Amino acid sequence: MTSNTLRICILENGQTPDDLVGEFGSYPSMIERWIAPFLPEATFTYLSPVRGEALPDPDAFDGYILSGSKYSTYERAPWMLDLIAFLQALKARAIPVFGICFGHQIMADAYGGKTTKASNGWGVGAQHYEYTEGAGPTAAPAYIFHQDQVTTLPPGATCIGGSLHCLNGVISYDFPALSVQYHPEFTAAYIHALATKYRGSLLPETISQGALDSIESLEVDNRQISNWAASFFLEHAQR
Template sequence: MTSKALNICILENGQTPADLADDFGSYPAMIERWIAPFLPEATFTYVSPVQGEALPSPHTYDGYILSGSKYSAYERAPWMLSLMEFLQELKALQIPVFGICFGHQIMADAYGGQTTKAKQGWGVGAQLYEYVNDAGPKAAASYIFHQDQVTTLPPDSVCIGGSSHCRNGVLAYDFPALSVQYHPEFTADYIRALATKFRGSLLPDAVSEGALDSIECLEVDSSQIANWAASFFRKHAQR
């Protein structure tokens, strides 16, 4: 049986640091490289709210993926407020959406939860994520780079996974929405570049050192996350 063609929109909420962009590409490009092999029937379009591009009419696409960002969801910049309204529209129309890092957080805020700066501090590197029963993929290490966390769950959500650093790390909703705090689209080389670039400035030395060590100690394979996300879009996408 041939899967129907899907049109997926990736919303760019943040930009790769300029000095790393040539080597690693944009965040939407990273996301497409990650999921496209597992969703070959999909065509991907990029829209950049963070750069001021207008959000599409919700029905333009079969589903949406929200990228990460250096910004915090609680900043409530105008483009974030528009994005939150857009997410409410997607919920009302039952159009599937998958959030990553900042995407995970802005979805939680849009749907009645709360994101705050984490008391635990920065989470950077590779970390083991575990899932509730069979609600998500098998336990595995994932790459993380975040200082904020979802601290209050939205009323229509359930936490189905997390880590020792981030308890509310994977959320499923009672409408077509999933989100993850980690970055399945990141590679070891990109995390290594970030941990090195921001060492001693954005990141304390100890955090960067721990991140670099974790990359060597924990093997990350994001293919099962890609397969899970692809199955989500196949199940829920509507034209």
């Protein structure tokens, strides 16, 4: 493979808050910054279903990454229904897709599982994730920001990782698809900004404070997830 020949499309399903986007960038730009150093073969294109942009022909790219979102998959907005149909087309063509947070959840929904609001409430901050031996990265903390969880696995899916708060936190499929509930593209600074911004409004005081404490006490290194995701695309993307 020559340089810059792997075409990756990042689908924007949510938007960075207006007052934070200047400092932190869009979610697609965060994702590119996270994975690009481990995938120098790739060029990245951003498309935004949440902004109403049309989804591409599935064969237009070698692989796809789905961003997170403030929305819930069970809202079934028209753009979400289009995305579900698109994900089913990717499965039929064996085109690799990697989902993050909302992306993790809507992939599960598209492939026959179910996402619901979590009975144990918000997960925000840094949490320790464990993986099935040999199936994924080594155990390590990860950044999280979610209120929904995958509660029913799809047929053909295997849970290969999770946390005490989110059991179905990492899912692999019997076709080229992987997804994670956590946010490997987030930084401690961005989690701090979100926990502070939404303290006492979207997030209860105790949740925000717990999040701020967790990012001080747990060291997150997202590079092993970058390497894992990059290897997934290199293995499955059509040359």
